Amino acid sequence: MSIPSTLRGLIEKRGASHTVEGHITACAASRDNLRFAFTTAEGDVIVAHRADLTEPASWATYAVHDGAALALAPDTDPGGFLTGGDDGRLCRLDRHGEIEELSKTRRWVEHVATHVDAKAAYIASASGKQVELRDGRGETVLKTLEHPSSVTGIVFDSKGKRIAASHYNGASVWFTQPKSESVRPLEWKGSHTGIAIHPGGEALITSMQDNDLHGWRLSDGHNIRMSGYPSKVKSMSFSRTGKWLATSGADVVVMWPFFGGGPMGKPPVELPGMGGALCTRVACNPEQDMLAAGFADGSVILIEPETQRVLPVCLHSGSAVSALAYSPDGCLLGFGTEDGMIGLVDLSAG
Amino acid sequence: MSDAPLSSEPADTLVPVTVLTGFLGAGKTTLLNHILTAEHGRKYAVVINEFGELGVDNDLVVDADEEVFEMNNGCICCTVRGDLIRILGSLMKRRNKFDGIIIETTGLADPAPVAQTFFADEDVRSKTRLDAVVTVVDALNFLQTLKESPEAYQQIAFADVIILNKTDLVDDAQLKAVEDAIRKINAFAPIHKAQKGNVKLTDVMDVGGFDLQRTLSTVPDFLENTHHHHEEDVNSISLTIKTPLDAGRFQMWISALLQEKGADILRTKGILNFEGQPDRFAFQAVHMMADGNSIGPWREGEAKESRLVFIGRNLNRPQLRRGFESCAVS
Numbered sequence: 001m002s003i004p005s006t007l008r009g010l011i012e013k014r015g016a017s018h019t020v021e022g023h024i025t026a027c028a029a030s031r032d033n034l035r036f037a038f039t040t041a042e043g044d045v046i047v048a049h050r051a052d053l054t055e056p057a058s059w060a061t062y063a064v065h066d067g068a069a070l071a072l073a074p075d076t077d078p079g080g081f082l083t084g085g086d087d088g089r090l091c092r093l094d095r096h097g098e099i100e101e102l103s104k105t106r107r108w109v110e111h112v113a114t115h116v117d118a119k120a121a122y123i124a125s126a127s128g129k130q131v132e133l134r135d136g137r138g139e140t141v142l143k144t145l146e147h148p149s150s151v152t153g154i155v156f157d158s159k160g161k162r163i164a165a166s167h168y169n170g171a172s173v174w175f176t177q178p179k180s181e182s183v184r185p186l187e188w189k190g191s192h193t194g195i196a197i198h199p200g201g202e203a204l205i206t207s208m209q210d211n212d213l214h215g216w217r218l219s220d221g222h223n224i225r226m227s228g229y230p231s232k233v234k235s236m237s238f239s240r241t242g243k244w245l246a247t248s249g250a251d252v253v254v255m256w257p258f259f260g261g262g263p264m265g266k267p268p269v270e271l272p273g274m275g276g277a278l279c280t281r282v283a284c285n286p287e288q289d290m291l292a293a294g295f296a297d298g299s300v301i302l303i304e305p306e307t308q309r310v311l312p313v314c315l316h317s318g319s320a321v322s323a324l325a326y327s328p329d330g331c332l333l334g335f336g337t338e339d340g341m342i343g344l345v346d347l348s349a350g
Numbered sequence: 351m352s353d354a355p356l357s358s359e360p361a362d363t364l365v366p367v368t369v370l371t372g373f374l375g376a377g378k379t380t381l382l383n384h385i386l387t388a389e390h391g392r393k394y395a396v397v398i399n400e401f402g403e404l405g406v407d408n409d410l411v412v413d414a415d416e417e418v419f420e421m422n423n424g425c426i427c428c429t430v431r432g433d434l435i436r437i438l439g440s441l442m443k444r445r446n447k448f449d450g451i452i453i454e455t456t457g458l459a460d461p462a463p464v465a466q467t468f469f470a471d472e473d474v475r476s477k478t479r480l481d482a483v484v485t486v487v488d489a490l491n492f493l494q495t496l497k498e499s500p501e502a503y504q505q506i507a508f509a510d511v512i513i514l515n516k517t518d519l520v521d522d523a524q525l526k527a528v529e530d531a532i533r534k535i536n537a538f539a540p541i542h543k544a545q546k547g548n549v550k551l552t553d554v555m556d557v558g559g560f561d562l563q564r565t566l567s568t569v570p571d572f573l574e575n576t577h578h579h580h581e582e583d584v585n586s587i588s589l590t591i592k593t594p595l596d597a598g599r600f601q602m603w604i605s606a607l608l609q610e611k612g613a614d615i616l617r618t619k620g621i622l623n624f625e626g627q628p629d630r631f632a633f634q635a636v637h638m639m640a641d642g643n644s645i646g647p648w649r650e651g652e653a654k655e656s657r658l659v660f661i662g663r664n665l666n667r668p669q670l671r672r673g674f675e676s677c678a679v680s
Contacts (some may be wrong), residue, residue, distance in 0.1 A: 108440070150432070150433060
C-alpha cells in the first residue's frame with residue numbers, strides 16, 4: 001500500500017480514515033447530518049455515525065449489492081441512504097441497517113437522486129435509457145421517463161419541480177408533477193456525460209466527452225460553452241448562492257461565474273491546485289463560501305474562493321480521490337479514493 | 351483527432367480487451383463459450399449485445415447497447431461507442447475480478463467505432479488495451495454474405511485474427527475460394543480454421559494483435575506486385591524501408607495522410623525503426639485515430655527495418671510508398 005502511515009492535514013486532529021476493499025464509488029451524508037455513507041465497487045456500503053467519527057473500527061459495513069455499488073443518495077427518510085448497483089437493484093439502507101430492495105431491473109442502476117421539501121418527496125433512479133420517478137417511500141413509480149439513449153446523469157432542481165437527465169445529443173427536462181407528461185428537450189450534438197443544475201434554476205450544465213462543458217440558459221434555451229480543459233470533467237458543484245460553478249478536470253479548480261450575465265465570453269477563475277496533480281472531485285460547502293477539492297494524488301484541500309486561502313484536509317494519500325461530499329449542514333466532509341481509503345472530517349467549530 | 355500522439359504507456363499493466371466480430375450465425379457465441387469454458391485458469395468479463403444468439407456462460411456478463419456517437423472534433427468518421435466507455439469504466443473499478451475483457455459485437459456492426467473507442471477515450475486508453483479484433487467467418491456462407499453486406503468487408507479489414515469456422519461444411523475448393531476472398535481484403539491477419547469454434551486459445555486471446563511482429567513478419571510477397579482488384583474494393587498494402595526513420599517526419603507525414611485519407615484507410619499498423627531509438631515502435635491507427643508506443647528492443651537476428659501496412663479503399667501504392675520513404679533519415 002502506498003498510503004503513508006500518518007496523513008497530514010485536518011484529518012489528523014479532526015477526523016479519521018480507514019481503508020476498505022474496493023474502489024470508492026461515491027459518498028454522501030444522510031439528511032439529518034448524523035451519518036455518512038461510502039459505497040464501493042465490491043458492492044459494500046460503509047456507514048459512519050457522527051458520534052463515532054474518530055473511531056473507524058466502529059463504522060459498519062453492509063453487503064448491499066452483488067457487483068459494484070454505482071450510485072448513492074441520501075434517502076428521503078432523514079437517517080437512511082439509497083444505493084444503485086451493477087446487479088440492477090435500487091436499495092434502501094435504513095438507519096437501523098436494514099436493507100430493502102425497492103426495485104430490480106436487468107440493467108445497471110447507475111444514478112440515484114432524491115428530493116425532499118415540505119410539500120413533496122421524490123426518488124429518481126436511472127437505468128439504461130429510463131429514469132423512474134418514485135414517491136418518497138419508493139414503493140410507487142409515479143413516472144417512467146424514456147430517453148433516446150442511456151442516461152448519464154440525473155438532477156432535481158432545488159424546488160423539486162423538475163428533473164433533468166443528460167444523455168447523447170443533449171439533456172431532457174421533465175416536470176415531476178404527475179399530470180405533466182411533456183418533456184423539454186435541450187439539444188447539443190455529442191456525448192453528455194454528467195449533469196448539474198443552477199440552484200436558482202438559471203442554467204443546466206452538462207459535462208461532455210470532448211473535455212468541455214455545455215450549458216443551456218433555462219429561461220430561453222441559449223447555449224453556453226465552457227471549454228479549455230485538459231481532460232474530462234467528472235465532477236461539478238454549484239456554490240450555495242449559485243454564483244460559481246466549481247469543476248474538476250484540470251490541475252487547478254476551475255470556477256465559472258454565473259452572475260453578471262453568466263459565463264459566456266468570460267474566462268474562468270482558477271483556484272489553487274496541488275502542484276500539478278489533476279483535480280478529480282469538487283464539492284461546494286452548502287452553508288459557507290468554501291469548497292473542497294480532491295486530487296489524483298489523493299490530496300483533499302479546502303479552499304476559500306474569496307481569499308484563495310487553502311487548508312489541507314489530507315495530503316498525498318496515494319490514489320486518486322474518487323468521492324467527495326459535504327453533509328447538508330456543511331460540518332462534515334467525507335472522501336474516498338480509488339484504492340479504498342475513506343476519510344471523514346468534522347469541520348464544526350470547537 | 352488528426353495528430354498521432356506517440357505516447358509510451360506501459361503496455362503490460364493494461365487490461366487486454368478482445369473484440370469478437372462476425373456475421374450472425376458465423377459462430378461468435380459458440381467461440382465465446384469455447385473460450386470461457388476452456389481450462390485456462392483465467393477469468394474474463396464479457397460484454398455482449400442484447401441480441402445474442404445463444405446464452406453466455408460466465409459470471410461477469412454485461413449487456414451493451416451499441417450506442418455510437420460522433421466525437422465533436424470535426425471529423426466525420428470519428429465515431430465511438432459511448433456505452434463501452436461507461437461499461438469499461440465501471441469494469442475497471444473491479445480490476446481484480448478478471449484477467450481480460452471480451453466484447454462481442456452484433457453481426458451487422460461496423461468494428462470501427464468499437465476499435466476507435468480504445469483510441470478516443472482517455473480513461474479507456476489509460477487502463478485497457480485492444481489486444482485483437484477477432485473476426486469469425488462462416489466458411490459456408492461467407493462468399494454470399496460478402497456480396498450482400500458491406501459490413502462484411504469492414505469486419506475482415508479490421509481483423510487482427512480471423513477464425514474460419516464451419517470448415518467441415520465445405521469442400522476444399524470452396525475453402526480455398528473463401529480464403530482467397532479474405533486475403534484479397536486483409537492480407538495480413540492470420541487465418542485459423544475451426545469447426546464449432548474449436549480454436550486454440552493462444553490463437554485468439556492475448557495475441558497482441560498490435561504486437562505486430564508475427565503478422566508483419568509473414569507479409570506475403572505476392573502483394574507487392576499484384577493489382578487485379580477494383581479500386582473501390584478494400585485491400586491491403588505493405589511497405590518496408592531499411593533506412594531508419596526520422597520520428598518527427600514520420601509523425602508529420604502520417605498525421606497529414608490520415609487527416610486527408612482517413613475515411614478510406616480503415617487500418618494502419620506498423621513496426622518502426624526510429625533513428626536514435628533502441629526500441630521498436632509499434633504504430634497503429636483506426637481511420638484517423640492513431641496511437642503508438644515502444645515495444646522493447648529489436649530481437650536477435652531481426653532485421654532492423656520499418657514496416658507499415660495499410661488496409662483500406664482507394665489505396666494509392668506509389669504515393670504511399672513515396673510518402674513513407676520521405677520519412678527516412680537523409
